[in-house]
Amino acid sequence: MLRPRERENTAVLTPDELRIFHRDGCVAIPRITSPAEIALLLEIFARLFATGVGRRQGAQYDMLSHEEDAAPRTLPTIINPIDYARELRDLEFRSNALHAARQLLGPRAVPSFEHVILKPPHIGAATPWHQDEAYRVDAGFTYSQVSVWMPLQEATVENGCMHYLPGSHRFDVLPHKSPGNDSKVHAIECVGDFDPMQGVSFPLPAGGATLHHGRTLHYAGPNRTDSPRFAYILAFEIPPLRASKQRSFSWMTEKRTPSILLKRQWRRRGGFVIEGWRKMRRGLWLRPRQFMFEIYRAFRALTPSSKCTDSTEAPQNINHFRPRDGQPK
Numbered sequence: 001m002l003r004p005r006e007r008e009n010t011a012v013l014t015p016d017e018l019r020i021f022h023r024d025g026c027v028a029i030p031r032i033t034s035p036a037e038i039a040l041l042l043e044i045f046a047r048l049f050a051t052g053v054g055r056r057q058g059a060q061y062d063m064l065s066h067e068e069d070a071a072p073r074t075l076p077t078i079i080n081p082i083d084y085a086r087e088l089r090d091l092e093f094r095s096n097a098l099h100a101a102r103q104l105l106g107p108r109a110v111p112s113f114e115h116v117i118l119k120p121p122h123i124g125a126a127t128p129w130h131q132d133e134a135y136r137v138d139a140g141f142t143y144s145q146v147s148v149w150m151p152l153q154e155a156t157v158e159n160g161c162m163h164y165l166p167g168s169h170r171f172d173v174l175p176h177k178s179p180g181n182d183s184k185v186h187a188i189e190c191v192g193d194f195d196p197m198q199g200v201s202f203p204l205p206a207g208g209a210t211l212h213h214g215r216t217l218h219y220a221g222p223n224r225t226d227s228p229r230f231a232y233i234l235a236f237e238i239p240p241l242r243a244s245k246q247r248s249f250s251w252m253t254e255k256r257t258p259s260i261l262l263k264r265q266w267r268r269r270g271g272f273v274i275e276g277w278r279k280m281r282r283g284l285w286l287r288p289r290q291f292m293f294e295i296y297r298a299f300r301a302l303t304p305s306s307k308c309t310d311s312t313e314a315p316q317n318i319n320h321f322r323p324r325d326g327q328p329k
Contacts, residue, residue, distance in 0.1 A: 142244075146213065
């Protein structure tokens with residue numbers, strides 16, 4: 001299944017995998033990068049978590065606890081770790097994931113954001129059921145996104161592999177809330193009408209991957225093993241468009257997490273310049289429509305009336321997600 005960068009054929013997903021994705025809103029592939037790259041990523045991410053990179057910028061935090069708490073972190077994450085480790089810029093995983101996203105979204109698909117999640121041994125908490133699009137604050141836009149989720153160890157039911165609800169990508173965005181109705185907790189959980197018992201687990205080898213649609217309901221269980229479980233997630237999207245009708249995701253606009261406040265303060269102290277430079281370094285200036293959307297987001301983030309900064313996950317609009325170039329439905 002591994003397709004190295006140097007191959008002329010940039011197809012990562014087979015016709016059968018494309019068909020499964022469009023039917024179920026998710027698909028698993030056994031390998032998307034090499035064992036050597038997995039070993040490198042484990043070393044990089046262990047270092048980044050240990051040194052606390054990005055915490056003052058609101059980029060490293062725990063998804064299920066208050067940052068001011070002294071309790072051990074149960075679901076720590078780093079947003080856009082590429083900003084803190086140059087070694088992440090040229091990865092086989094990154095190249096193959098982009099090729100797969102373009103098979104699904106078309107040639108205009110570009111990197112949107114990325115993050116790495118750590119589930120510590122024994123105390124690593126479950127990731128609640130949710131749709132990625134529900135993490136958006138800018139609900140006045142429509143989005144088309146694919147996320148590529150890769151474990152750095154074997155992902156099992158015991159250590160927190162992914163679970164998906166097949167076919168849920170056809171749902172609208174369902175109601176969500178903060179766990180415990182606590183707006184200081186970053187994570188959200190779906191409280192809409194769905195049956196989690198219909199979810200299907202997706203165990204994977206290290207270096208395998210799942211790809212999922214931005215509206216596919218998904219969950220990852222707790223880590224009950226003696227070893228940490230790392231997952232590296234890359235998200236890709238086509239340029240967002242203005243929505244035909246206004247939406248509002250109150251569960252996000254009500255958020256008051258310490259990481260959001262830190263990020264807002266950092267931006268207003270000049271961090272928006274660094275953030276803009278980082279986006280330009282990733283090639284944003286080559287994508288005019290994406291560039292205009294990022295300008296809008298930056299203005300919104302700096303506006304005092306804004307209730308919240310941007311989300312950590314990009315969404316998907318079902319109407320924009322259609323097979324391209326003869327891809328199977």
